[in-house]
Each structure stands twice: as structure tokens, then as C-alpha cells.
Amino acid sequence: xxxxxxxxxxxxxxxxxxxxxxxxxxxxxxxxxxxxxxxxxxxxxxxxxxxxxxxxxxxxxxxxxxxxxxxxxxxxxxxxxxxxxxx
Numbered sequence: 385x386x387x388x389x390x391x392x393x394x395x396x397x398x399x400x401x402x403x404x405x406x407x408x409x410x411x412x413x414x415x416x417x418x419x420x421x422x423x424x425x426x427x428x429x430x431x432x433x434x435x436x437x438x439x440x441x442x443x444x445x446x447x448x449x450x451x452x453x454x455x456x457x458x459x460x461x462x463x464x465x466x467x468x469x470x471x
Contacts, residue, residue: 401434401435401438402414402415402416402434402438402441404423404427404430404431404434407420407422409422410425411423411424411425411430412424412425412426412427412430412431414434416438416441416442417441417442417444419441421441
């Protein structure tokens with residue numbers, strides 16, 4: 385007896401570029417790591433932006449949000465309080 389396996393479609397290999405598709409909102413979109421990312425309404429600009437941001441998205445980072453620097457608070461700065469005025 386032979387086993388029949390259904391093929392669900394080809395999977396994208398690790399190094400392949402995510403494909404752009406036209407979303408119903410009119411924006412070019414790509415699904416990367418399960419997230420839907422919008423790249424704009426012009427196909428050429430969307431492809432250029434995808435190529436620019438692809439590595440960051442695949443690494444799990446959002447390249448559109450600037451990285452926040454962690455500001456270390458010194459213990460003295462957290463203890464400084466202004467005196468309250470009593471009326």
C-alpha cells in the first residue's frame with residue numbers, strides 16, 4: 385500500500401525575499417514572520433523599502449521605530465525632591 389502525501393505548497397527558504405502583494409487597502413504588503421507589514425502604495429518604492437528593511441524585519445526588529453537609549457538614573461537623581469509649600 386502506498387502513502388499519499390498532500391503538498392500544502394512550497395515553503396520559502398531562509399534566504400529568500402518575502403513576496404509583496406497588493407493588500408485590499410491599496411498598499412503593497414509583505415508577511416514576514418507572521419506579521420503583516422505595509423510598504424506603501426507605489427510598487428517600486430515598496431520594493432525598495434522592502435529591500436532596505438528586510439534584514440531587520442527578518443531579525444525580529446522594527447526598523448521604523450528608533451532605538452531608545454536606556455537612561456541610567458543615578459540614585460541621587462531619584463531622591464531629589466522639591467520641598468512642598470505649605471499654605
